[in-house]
Amino acid sequence: MEMVGYVLLGLTSRLLLSRGLLLIRGTICRFRMSREDAMKAAAAHRRQPIWEIWSIVLGEPPPVPNVRTWGLNVPAEEGLIALVEAHACFRGICRALAEDDNGENVVAYILKPRFFYGYAANLVSTAVKHATPEGLLFAAYARLDIPWDAQGATVGVVTHGGFVESDPANPLLPEDHASRYTERLW
Amino acid sequence: MEDKMGGPTNKTDLSGRYFPVAVYYEDADMVEYVRQDVPCVNRRIDDFLTLTLKMEGREPIGFKLKGFKNFYLHYFKDDGQRDDRDRFLALVNVIEKATKLLGNKIFEEGRKAAYEQAYKIAKEDNAELHELPSAA
Numbered sequence A: 001m002e003m004v005g006y007v008l009l010g011l012t013s014r015l016l017l018s019r020g021l022l023l024i025r026g027t028i029c030r031f032r033m034s035r036e037d038a039m040k041a042a043a044a045h046r047r048q049p050i051w052e053i054w055s056i057v058l059g060e061p062p063p064v065p066n067v068r069t070w071g072l073n074v075p076a077e078e079g080l081i082a083l084v085e086a087h088a089c090f091r092g093i094c095r096a097l098a099e100d101d102n103g104e105n106v107v108a109y110i111l112k113p114r115f116f117y118g119y120a121a122n123l124v125s126t127a128v129k130h131a132t133p134e135g136l137l138f139a140a141y142a143r144l145d146i147p148w149d150a151q152g153a154t155v156g157v158v159t160h161g162g163f164v165e166s167d168p169a170n171p172l173l174p175e176d177h178a179s180r181y182t183e184r185l186w
Numbered sequence B: 001m002e003d004k005m006g007g008p009t010n011k012t013d014l015s016g017r018y019f020p021v022a023v024y025y026e027d028a029d030m031v032e033y034v035r036q037d038v039p040c041v042n043r044r045i046d047d048f049l050t051l052t053l054k055m056e057g058r059e060p061i062g063f064k065l066k067g068f069k070n071f072y073l074h075y076f077k078d079d080g081q082r083d084d085r086d087r088f089l090a091l092v093n094v095i096e097k098a099t100k101l102l103g104n105k106i107f108e109e110g111r112k113a114a115y116e117q118a119y120k121i122a123k124e125d126n127a128e129l130h131e132l133p134s135a136a
Helices: A002-012 A035-044 A046-056 B066-073 B082-108 B112-124
Strands: A016-019 A026-034 A086-090 A107-112 A113-118 A126-133 A136-144 A154-168 A172-174 B021-025 B030-034 B042-044 B049-054 B062-066
Touching: A026 A035, A035 A046, A035 B021, A046 A113, A046 A136, A107 A172, A136 A172, A154 B066, B021 B082, B030 B049, B030 B082, B042 B062, B062 B082, B066 B082
Parallel strands: A026 A154, A154 B042
Antiparallel strands: A016 A026, A086 A107, A107 A136, A113 A126, A136 A154, A154 A172, B021 B030, B030 B062, B042 B049, B049 B062
16 A cells, blocks of 8 residues: 555654653754664554654654544644653663673663554544553653764664553652663763 | 564555564563553563563553664673674574564463463552453
């Protein structure tokens, strides 16, 4: 289907902006999107993670037919959030990831979206807007390019993301954030 | 055209029905098994396992196993091989198949383990659950 190519190409060709990757908050960084992983998800008809990346990391409704006009979604963009609006950032995910024994070169951006899009098996549109339940945050993970090149066009690749439960004592941070990440950057 | 991850990506059809399957994501170095393509919440158990809970109701519907490539690089990598990535990707089908069988066993055959996990999670959340469904 041509739509597939459009949805995935649009996703993977984006350069994401994020602020404050390193210790200085406010620095603009650009990331690539994980192309092959998005392709694999789509090949398995796994649309939900792709819809979440569109609506929470890119800050746009997934570009599928009628998404902006379907009554359930209007206003389609209101309440969406993008990576650049992350309110916290951690470095090190305390788990092995390929050559990185402890995920030290992975950063986790924490976002609190009011709304996001989910897959819907519906004839009108395959993306429906959801309100994010209380107590949930979205963590977007990016692998940094090593060796680090701050002057490069991009500094890493956004690999995946997902909702996590928030810390009851600090609802803007993920539960167990102290043990789940190596350090908080901001 | 087959891509290196083993999927015919140019023939992908996003409108197709989702069936439970295990998929290895190389950039994230994790294999995911999930029963339904619905909004989920991730609950980290440890550095190897993350549970996938349905956002609505927090029912366990899958899991993620992490760090397979790291394990491969540590214990199976042949330094003399230059096409190491290709060798690893050749094993991905095995990982995905094994994970799918594991997932089906946990979530499909009797569902007892899933109910037990749900009970455990409910207990962690201090939710009241007086008895398990008879199917459990």
